[in-house]
Amino acid sequence: MNPATEAKEIAEGLRRRDVAIIHKLVERYQYRLTRYLLYLTGRQDLAEDLFQETWLRVLERGSQFDASSRFEPWLFTVARNLTMDYFRRKKMVSLDAPMESGNATGTNEESFTAKLADHSSPSPFELAARSEDAARLAQALLLLAPIYREVLVLRFQEQLSLQEVGRVIGAPVATVSSRLRRGLAALRSHLEGVAHVR
Amino acid sequence: MSADLHARAREFVDRNQDLSPAEQAWLEDHLRQCAQCNDYAELTARAIQGLGSFSFSVGPALVARTQEALTRRAREMEAERSRRRMYLLGFVIACLFTAAGSVLGWQGWAWVAQRLQLVPWEWQLGFSLFWVFPSATIAMLLLVGLGLERSRIHERSLV
Numbered sequence: 001m002n003p004a005t006e007a008k009e010i011a012e013g014l015r016r017r018d019v020a021i022i023h024k025l026v027e028r029y030q031y032r033l034t035r036y037l038l039y040l041t042g043r044q045d046l047a048e049d050l051f052q053e054t055w056l057r058v059l060e061r062g063s064q065f066d067a068s069s070r071f072e073p074w075l076f077t078v079a080r081n082l083t084m085d086y087f088r089r090k091k092m093v094s095l096d097a098p099m100e101s102g103n104a105t106g107t108n109e110e111s112f113t114a115k116l117a118d119h120s121s122p123s124p125f126e127l128a129a130r131s132e133d134a135a136r137l138a139q140a141l142l143l144l145a146p147i148y149r150e151v152l153v154l155r156f157q158e159q160l161s162l163q164e165v166g167r168v169i170g171a172p173v174a175t176v177s178s179r180l181r182r183g184l185a186a187l188r189s190h191l192e193g194v195a196h197v198r
Numbered sequence: 199m200s201a202d203l204h205a206r207a208r209e210f211v212d213r214n215q216d217l218s219p220a221e222q223a224w225l226e227d228h229l230r231q232c233a234q235c236n237d238y239a240e241l242t243a244r245a246i247q248g249l250g251s252f253s254f255s256v257g258p259a260l261v262a263r264t265q266e267a268l269t270r271r272a273r274e275m276e277a278e279r280s281r282r283r284m285y286l287l288g289f290v291i292a293c294l295f296t297a298a299g300s301v302l303g304w305q306g307w308a309w310v311a312q313r314l315q316l317v318p319w320e321w322q323l324g325f326s327l328f329w330v331f332p333s334a335t336i337a338m339l340l341l342v343g344l345g346l347e348r349s350r351i352h353e354r355s356l357v
Contacts, residue, residue, distance in 0.1 A: 156246045162216050
């Protein structure tokens with residue numbers, strides 16, 4: 001099915017609040033949405049809660065989906081907004097707050113990560129690593145601020161364009177590029193085992 | 199080679215395929231000539247490939263739980279919609295009764311008042327108290343009920 005027709009069908013189903021269509025979407029996007037939420041939160045339990053909340057929000061606000069655009073960026077935007085709301089309610093550091101300038105493992109980011117990470121058990125990244133490089137990257141991802149992790153997953157796993165990533169995170173393309181550069185720099189430095197790649 | 203060219207090449211590498219054909223050709227040309235930027239590109243490719251080798255687990259229970267919650271919520275929303283429709287319908291009917299009933303009732307009360315030889319302000323006051331006021335109050339209560347229902351839904355969506 002061509003993407004435009006598919007988006008139209010999804011939009012129509014969401015407008016009618018057709019539960020059968022949403023059930024199919026849940027199945028189809030289960031892995032990708034969970035992965036995005038894991039990158040965003042760094043926590044399995046929280047990602048699962050937000051996964052469910054995201055689909056409930058899709059049911060409630062589905063009529064806002066514009067059939068002229070792709071469904072995935074809209075879905076990730078919904079998930080992101082809910083995650084931001086969650087952190088605001090918990091009075092945690094905003095996802096956007098840390099690290100706009102300075103080092104990718106700065107003070108704000110560390111406190112944020114410390115709040116998110118449960119050090120007594122392996123992180124979802126460590127559990128999901130299936131190669132030696134991935135195991136190294138798991139360490140880097142855990143130290144990286146969520147705002148960098150999310151652009152990495154959206155760009156390199158979801159294959160969204162820079163413009164689409166910008167729409168999801170509500171930031172201009174220049175900000176997306178800058179976050180990608182910093183995120184990749186952190187990953188490279190862990191792969192090399194040195195502080196920074198210049 | 200100027201530092202600007204290396205910086206440009208690395209920026210293109212980080213953008214990873216989000217390049218125009220001309221930019222892609224320039225990058226490939228640069229990477230052939232510059233070992234340092236080529237190493238940078240290889241390390242970046244390894245990092246991106248490494249991200250792809252994560253395999254997160256999604257329990258089937260999560261999907262089932264989510265679908266169950268969706269079905270439940272859809273039913274609740276349908277019930278809310280029916281309630282809202284009932285309130286709205288009730289309000290419209292109460293308004294119609296107030297308007298149409300008042301026209302008919304006015305004539306009836308005027309006839310009775312004439313028979314009983316009541317002064318106009320007496321029967322008009324009685325008409326307002328026992329006809330217009332109750333039916334208008336019912337219409338208003340239905341409108342308030344509709345508003346409360348809406349705000350309840352809105353509040354829940356904020357939680």
